[in-house]
Amino acid sequence: MNLFVDIRKRLGSFTLNASFKTADAVTGLLGASGCGKSMTLKCIAGVEKPDEGWIVLDGETLFDSARGINLPPQKRQVGYLFQHYALFPHMTVEKNILCGLHAEKDKATRQRRLRETLEMLQLTGLEKHRPAQLSGGQAQRAALARMLVSQPRLLLLDEPFSALDSHLRDQLQPQFMSLLRSYGRQAVMVTHSRDEAYHLCTRLCIMEDGRILRAGGTKEVFAAPGSEAAARLTGCKNISRAVKAGAYTVEALDWGVCLTAAQPVPDNLKAVGLRAHAFQPQVPSNRLPVLWADELEEPFEWILLFRYQSQAASAPALWWRFPKDRKPAALPDSLGIAPEHVLLLT
């Protein structure tokens, strides 16, 4: 399975310019709201038309502005799970799912596949319910059933968990993923949650302002986000303006410290990022004296806010986050950070 996307679309002052290719099982598009990730998905599905570019799925051109190709969504065999599920409100669950089976002309087969899908998604007993009578999790499963039963070649998932409560979300994610795996087709998922992206996606494209900033394996992208915006989107709390100070050394201007990195420092370095979890009191490298500023208690973690001794007063405090059971009896005078955790951002 292969998907190639290279599209441009102007919408008022916003320009979408998305280009990526993927052969992975689940590809994530991670970005803040309004960055163009849903629009990208809609262009792949064909319900929105890009101004120019091309989209190729498994060797078949879905869209190519140069050759005047624009397959209607009905002919793309691409499934779309909408953020709020888009279940037809006037139809029962059963009728909604049958909409995905309209191409199946044999009545017995249609009924059999309807039963199978209802069972697979634990919707048996809810056939005659209307969408308004379903809980969030049931609505998600009904929308998933309707999409899967139409046997799409590619699944597009638009923030599939954002309409659910957080506890329900954690509960449903593993179930959702095993369903996707058993269906065995490629999926592209839009999300603004770095946790969701990390859990569910094997490949990640980070989007900002209509552009893809960084694409790669999920773990690689988190380990080396590459840019300040990508570092923030992957959850990096501590970011400072920085300049190159040596082959492996950077000077963090906001913090007034020099840090050693594991990678050679690029000449066009703009900033440096330190993840809140990466600090260690015992690590000898990059060990620098700190002043404690404040502390925030979370249910299972502590967040300690600190400043480097040489830090400018105007620069915000840094975050150190660790599990509650690892809180030291006395706060250390200095904190270290391993060189591989110094994120070089350009």
Added chain:
Amino acid sequence: MDWYPLWNSLRIAAISIVLVFFTGIAAAYYAVRLPRALKGVLDMILTLPLVLPPTVVGYFLLLLFGSRRPLGMALESVGIKFVMTWYGGVITAAVVAFPLLYRTARGAFEAFDETLAQAGQTLGLSNCYIFWRIRLPACRQGIFAGVVLAFARALGEYGATSMLIGYTPGRTATISTTVYQLWRTGDELHAFYWVLVNLAISAAVLLTVSLLERRQRKGGHVG
């Protein structure tokens, strides 16, 4: 009592509501998709019959279909005459009732969640199916309200109708023109009978509306 006005009013209202249903929905559907400036102009033109006095609408229709006007003459040469005929009443009722359906349908289409249509497309449903089986049913409450309003307006239309088709007993008389005519000629008793007929029709329409609404609520519909 001569029941012709009842029959004539009902057929005029029924035929005009069918015309208005399709033209109003088509106009509303396309108006929603127009750029804002064009939409404003079109909206004004299509709503005009609602705000103009019906006699002014009748005046314009006479300008258009009068037997000495180009369009009137052209139609007459193929045997169609809207002046002083009952089917002229269909034209006046339709023109006056059109804005009511157009505006309520447009409001309903504007509130329609476009992702429902997009979901239908990605499921491979034809655009025609999506329009008739998803978009219209999802907007049915607004459209239904528009149909009721337009039907009531068409049934009660007086001003433009009396201008274009006049009052000829047994040929163009409708309930509204009959009530006026009977009152004018001093036949208060028969005028009163026709008022009762009119009240009965209105009550029947309102009853139907509330029954349909109750049935929809019972069915757990959400619009």
